[in-house]
Amino acid sequence: MQYKRASLALVALAAGSRADANDYITDKIMRVSITKAAPSQDLIQGVDAAVVIPGGASLADLKDVSYYSVISLGTPAQKFTVLVDTGSSALWVGSKACNLAGSCNDAEGFDPDASSTFVDLAVAKSFGYGSGTISGSQVQDTFTWGDYTVPKQDWVLVNNEDASAQKLQKKQVDGLVGLAYQAGQNANPNYKFPTVIESFIKNNLIQKPVFSIWLNGTSDNGGQSLFVDGGEIVFGGVDPAHYKGDIVTYKVIDPYFWGISLSAIQVGKTSLPTASGVTAIIDSGTSFIYIESNYLTTQLLPAIYSAIGISPVPATSPTYGNYQTVDCALVPSLPDVSFNFGDGKLYTLGWRDYVIPVTSTVCGLPFVPSGRNNPNEWLVGDIFLRKFFTVFDFAGPYVGFAESISSKGFQLPASVPVQTQPVLQTATTGTKSGAESVLGLSGLAVLFTSFLW
Template sequence: MLRLLLLLLSTWTGSAMVRVALMRVPSIRSQLRTQGLLEDFLKDHRPDMFNRRYAQCFPPGTPSLRLRRSSEKIYNFMDAQYYGEISVGTPPQNFSVIFDTGSADLWVPSSYCVSQACAFHRRFKAFESKTFHHDGRSFGIHYGSGHLLGVMGRDTVKIGDMTILNQQFGESVYEPGSAFVTAKFDGVLGLAYQSLAEILGNPVFDNMLAQKIVDQPVFSFYLSRRTRTSNPQGELLLGGIDEAMYNGSINWLPVSAKRYWQVEMDSVVVQGGSSFCPIGCHAIIDTGTSLIGGPTRDVLRLQQLIGATPTNNGEFVIDCTRLSSLPRITFILGGKEYTLTSEQYVRKEPFGISDLCFSGFQAFDIISPEGPMWILGDVFLTEYYSIFDRGLDRIGLAQARHPIE
């Protein structure tokens, strides 16, 4: 046993864990609505829901949705709310990024960017970095609002006290639409598997593993509830698990496909008996998506069951006075029930002197070899501490420990 323990220790010599504070801000969609710009924005850009984000789920032979080597990585950026800080280059240049388990690439705006959006964000100045290496290749990412274009490079990336050397990343030189002007984040740092990467080379966490700078091949997320007084508002822990952030035991789920963080789901049950995917389906655990998504037929029926009615903007509104009477929704994963109350799956947004209530569910259709797919985004992950284990290719979920509101 002693020899086995020494062998295990010798195979992993990581030296640190790092906490990344995550900030929660009003979503881009909410900001556009407050400014009276949402309806015009959606008319102009006509987003195509989640199809482009999950293009790689489609079977071979499906017409490509890509621009060169690119597919959309964060379709739902209009609802993205949680972001944290990193730095790129020597001396370090700071950027705020969405830490996204639904993509695998790192990109930040370039000093050469010609878009209006870049004028409102921090831009990477390659000529000021002593450790920058130009790559020469271009990349493109397709969003509902248009194409994001850029060039690739390598440089030193710092996350907290951790330093990742020769990290491949993208510098965006063109960012589309007014949504990026409104966005509080500068770029995106993907945490999915390498097979999902569009920028050639190792994703950030893969390089952290290769350079053995984390204690364990694990990272975990805590996302706060709606209250602005939550401290922390959210946290990403690279290299470990924080037992103070959850209650009870961890339920471990094996990854069913090493692209996204994808697991098998037993079923989705609505209080009172209605159920979806009764013979099982698959779910993607996605910190880069705010909502919970599912097949159109199922989600439209689900919207009816919770009394949600459609708007011209493709959203579903709910009478805020009826929340206490709405059913609970339960996701069964690995034989364990994960239940959301109406207070948890309904998004409240201030509007004038009152609140608007929106359904936290959104319809999309993914045709994949594994069958129907659901996306468990921040509406779900706010309630459950999530652990992503690359060493054993599994996801852990536990009841998040929130302060009493």
């Protein structure tokens, strides 16, 4: 694969390069649409009905916090709703027996007795995520996603979900499909698992070892909780209809995750350099942006709040899921927040891109402490991916970004009075009733962090 490179002699691991878009455009691709969930059966029906592209399937979006797709397993096929996660590698679905016993909390549950092609490899597997732990057995069966079928795909049939994982499932979804890089020589063997994208490549189902993700936002659907047209995954290339401008690529520097170097975050016109060695892990299974705690509390948040006249940084409140909040009237005065991946190019999120509705008057910020054992591993989730069309290229390996043709972003409630000039305030906390909640989800970032811990 050829790339057009500027300043190739500069720091190769950090500097971005403009890829020739023709390298990613091929005839042999498969489009999979993304959805933002509802109860599984409704989601499956809605996603199936949304397939309008020959050779395609669908993805869905739940209130801009998680993105799902429908896959099938077994012979005859059993359909399931799964979270699409570039931050882990395993495909897993809860078993029917596990759900009947109350040890799983999925929408459906796979029945191995109903599949003539099911093989239990009898290898115990357990995976811990930022939002819970699952355990089960490594198995094989026929796997189908969109138009592509793999006869003997390895996956995990789950026989136990801990309380946190069950809270995530909520009988709405069935599991997770992992799309991590994991091709590096030093990838953690405890994380590695045969991915479906690896199977697509090995079985020559796609022409190039690439997939791309375009995420849409619920604001394009009037803010409804279920957005069937939640986005699209293309395996084997890109869809030029979903981005504009150049695709700029960055070298993957992590052996397992789609991790690239992050040199600074800029708030307004003020650059806040990161420590040496910070890796931004591009993770579709994470809703928000997870940042090392000291950098977050001493640099990023003070810069954001001072731009709207608030000092010191207000304390978080359990009432609002322990996230940073701001009066919605001040939202239009919030500064741009930009990411610099080492080449000086800024990937900018305006307030419409990053503000989260909490109540009719309280708005949230998506920048939260990572809690990772490795303080240099930061997670860049869907807040960023909605703004920037993303390419995942195994051949480089690279992650590439282009400006997305996507959501209009967050819209302020009509009842909120807009205060255009910042006013110095003392940080306060408040309370909210369930009726006030716009988002309707407690502990949102915890629930939707499907990153391997």
